[in-house]
Amino acid sequence: MPTNSRRGKIFMVKFLKSKLKGVLRLMVLRVLVMVLILLAASPTTFAATAFRLGDQGEEVAEIQMILVRLGYDVIADGEFGPSTVEAVKAFQKSKKLTADGLVGAKTYAALTGGRAIPEISRSSGNLLSRRLINNAMQYIGTPYVFGGNSLYYGIDCSAYTQQIFAMIGIDLPRTADYQFEVGTPVSRADLIPGDMVFFTTYTYGASHCGIYIGDGQFIHASSSQGVTISSLGHPYYNARYIGARRVI
Numbered sequence: 001m002p003t004n005s006r007r008g009k010i011f012m013v014k015f016l017k018s019k020l021k022g023v024l025r026l027m028v029l030r031v032l033v034m035v036l037i038l039l040a041a042s043p044t045t046f047a048a049t050a051f052r053l054g055d056q057g058e059e060v061a062e063i064q065m066i067l068v069r070l071g072y073d074v075i076a077d078g079e080f081g082p083s084t085v086e087a088v089k090a091f092q093k094s095k096k097l098t099a100d101g102l103v104g105a106k107t108y109a110a111l112t113g114g115r116a117i118p119e120i121s122r123s124s125g126n127l128l129s130r131r132l133i134n135n136a137m138q139y140i141g142t143p144y145v146f147g148g149n150s151l152y153y154g155i156d157c158s159a160y161t162q163q164i165f166a167m168i169g170i171d172l173p174r175t176a177d178y179q180f181e182v183g184t185p186v187s188r189a190d191l192i193p194g195d196m197v198f199f200t201t202y203t204y205g206a207s208h209c210g211i212y213i214g215d216g217q218f219i220h221a222s223s224s225q226g227v228t229i230s231s232l233g234h235p236y237y238n239a240r241y242i243g244a245r246r247v248i
Contacts, residue, residue, distance in 0.1 A: 048120040050104035053170070054128035054248050055080040059118060063103055066111050067091060082169040100184070128168050128248050129194030136164045136211055136219045142227040157208050160221040161196060164211065170247055180206035183247035188232075194248045197232065199240040206242060 145154030210220025
């Protein structure tokens, strides 16, 4: 019969092996997620209807220069960042347009004296979207805590999305139901990496949320697994999916 000392050693070996397996699983998961992100960020393009946060180029610089001439506090650097969004919103309010920070056909015409908006071809690998997903992945394994706000010690789904988006300069409300009211509605067929996805779970309406990362996958703070990657096609999430919003 093993002595107490031997029992202790056996227990420690089993404990260390189990911890090692957990660490290895986490490392493998992170590698797989990185591969998924790289695939999702491949340079496929799609037609867009508005210039928005994260866009870059000469046309963005032109929009910014017009805003500068109109007296708005923005730098014409060709990067559609948070300061450009705020300047566009202020301009839209002055023209009684929907203040969404997007330069669509009406806003573009108002800015340029009636010109038609040019064709916009955008890569699904938007710079901010890639940064967003990369940040989100860093916290895989963080435990779930209802009402929690710590990316290290415990967090819930909406605090997770709120803090991850804050890292790229986008402010979101604290709860999933209010986050569901932000941004532009997106159909499931048109999802791109960086879109927010919403589900109805423990209560009516949007009560769970995550960030779409491509290939039918999303990252979120799951009540059963903590921060993890799940499939939109999983029976549980597929049955509870209620919509998506684009805030980038």
